[in-house]
Amino acid sequence: xxxxxxxxxxxxxxAEIVRKFDYINEIFFQETESWGFNKIYTPIIExxxxxxxxxxxxxxxxxxxxxxxxxGEILGIKSDITxxxxxxxxxxxxxxxxxxxxxxxxxxxxxxxxxxxxSREFFQLGCESIGTEGxxxxxxxxxxxxxxxxxxxxxxxxxxxxxxxxxxxILSKLKKSNEKIRDLFYKKNFSEIFKISNDVSVPKKERxxxxxxxxxxxxxxxxxxxxxxxxxxxxxxxxxxxSGELIKINPETKCIIDFLDxxxxxxxxxxxxxxxVPKIKSTLLNGGRYNNLFNKYGSSIPAIGFGLNLLTLVxxxxxxxxxxxxxxxxxxxxxxxxxxxxxxxxxxxxxxxxRFSNKKLPNNFQQIIVKISKSKEINLYDSKMKKLAxxxxxxxxxxxxx
Numbered sequence: 001x002x003x004x005x006x007x008x009x010x011x012x013x014x015a016e017i018v019r020k021f022d023y024i025n026e027i028f029f030q031e032t033e034s035w036g037f038n039k040i041y042t043p044i045i046e047x048x049x050x051x052x053x054x055x056x057x058x059x060x061x062x063x064x065x066x067x068x069x070x071x072g073e074i075l076g077i078k079s080d081i082t083x084x085x086x087x088x089x090x091x092x093x094x095x096x097x098x099x100x101x102x103x104x105x106x107x108x109x110x111x112x113x114x115x116x117x118x119s120r121e122f123f124q125l126g127c128e129s130i131g132t133e134g135x136x137x138x139x140x141x142x143x144x145x146x147x148x149x150x151x152x153x154x155x156x157x158x159x160x161x162x163x164x165x166x167x168x169x170i171l172s173k174l175k176k177s178n179e180k181i182r183d184l185f186y187k188k189n190f191s192e193i194f195k196i197s198n199d200v201s202v203p204k205k206e207r208x209x210x211x212x213x214x215x216x217x218x219x220x221x222x223x224x225x226x227x228x229x230x231x232x233x234x235x236x237x238x239x240x241x242x243s244g245e246l247i248k249i250n251p252e253t254k255c256i257i258d259f260l261d262x263x264x265x266x267x268x269x270x271x272x273x274x275x276x277v278p279k280i281k282s283t284l285l286n287g288g289r290y291n292n293l294f295n296k297y298g299s300s301i302p303a304i305g306f307g308l309n310l311l312t313l314v315x316x317x318x319x320x321x322x323x324x325x326x327x328x329x330x331x332x333x334x335x336x337x338x339x340x341x342x343x344x345x346x347x348x349x350x351x352x353x354x355r356f357s358n359k360k361l362p363n364n365f366q367q368i369i370v371k372i373s374k375s376k377e378i379n380l381y382d383s384k385m386k387k388l389a390x391x392x393x394x395x396x397x398x399x400x401x402x
Contacts, residue, residue, distance in 0.1 A: 098131030
């Protein structure tokens with residue numbers, strides 16, 4: 001057979017993987033609904049402006065673009081849901097509707113392959129709390145995220161807190177070495193930062209700032225308050241409070257503060273967080289507060305949310321734990337078809353997946369075989385055709401526990 005290759009970073013998803021998707025989605029929406037979140041859908045294609053934050057140039061690099069044959073305008077396939085949520089809320093709600101809580105399960109496609117995977121298509125589950133702010137709201141959203149990860153079977157969580165307010169404050173003071181420092185933060189290459197602090201080609205004011213502010217943060221120490229603006233000192237205090245409360249709520253969970261954590265998306269304004277578990281390299285969940293994202297629509301609306309990468313989660317869930325038992329129903333040529341469907345309905349109510357056939361299929365298709373004869377006799381076999389039981393009638397069959 002001739003095969004047609006898929007584009008780079010794009011793949012098919014087999015029934016086995018989709019069964020895992022469905023399992024995770026069910027847990028996700030049951031849990032988020034209990035916290036007051038309402039499920040929505042957003043378009044896969046929008047105007048470029050709707051898919052970017054205020055940092056449009058950096059965001060648009062991730063967007064796969066196309067020209068609309070109807071309007072001639074440049075459109076984009078969504079690469080992240082959060083900027084799109086801002087457009088969605090602005091289009092469908094007024095300020096009097098706030099606060100609102102939204103949840104979603106969406107596919108996103110990016111223009112380039114992610115550095116941590118071989119894919120550029122992602123299944124993103126997420127929650128957004130729009131129109132609320134404060135420490136309690138931050139703790140609530142992070143706790144929901146932790147609860148979701150736990151219900152999906154991942155224990156021994158490590159919650160890492162940071163703040164884009166702190167990172168952006170630091171980078172704003174480093175005019176010459178801004179991009180280099182950002183990259184070093186991202187790579188956690190703090191030894192190079194120490195070298196920059198002694199590099200005479202860097203302005204003395206920046207070198208002193210690195211020594212007094214940045215280097216203490218690289219050692220997870222807090223600089224003297226006299227070196228910090230009041231809003232940064234307050235943000236540090238808030239991170240400590242949130243960390244302490246999360247540990248009280250989840251004593252088994254480790255919660256750490258990383259003052260220099262840089263995120264891929266630049267729309268975050270304050271607290272950011274991620275959840276990891278031991279032995280899994282990829283981060284399971286990312287989120288944060290984005291109080292400035294609605295500015296482009298002329299509104300000042302606080303918001304916080306998070307997203308989970310479904311493809312990362314499914315790699316670590318055993319499909320055997322999710323599979324329902326399967327029953328193959330084999331009907332003799334003269335057996336009652338209507339009665340066979342009664343048997344099928346009974347098996348489904350017992351939790352079986354069923355299928356009809358006129359012959360035995362390979363063993364991986366079924367756990368039990370139900371054979372119906374023209375005399376209405378029902379024989380029960382295992383996958384290797386070893387007889388397990390015999391029933392003289394449908395009534396006798398349904399009275400027996402399978």
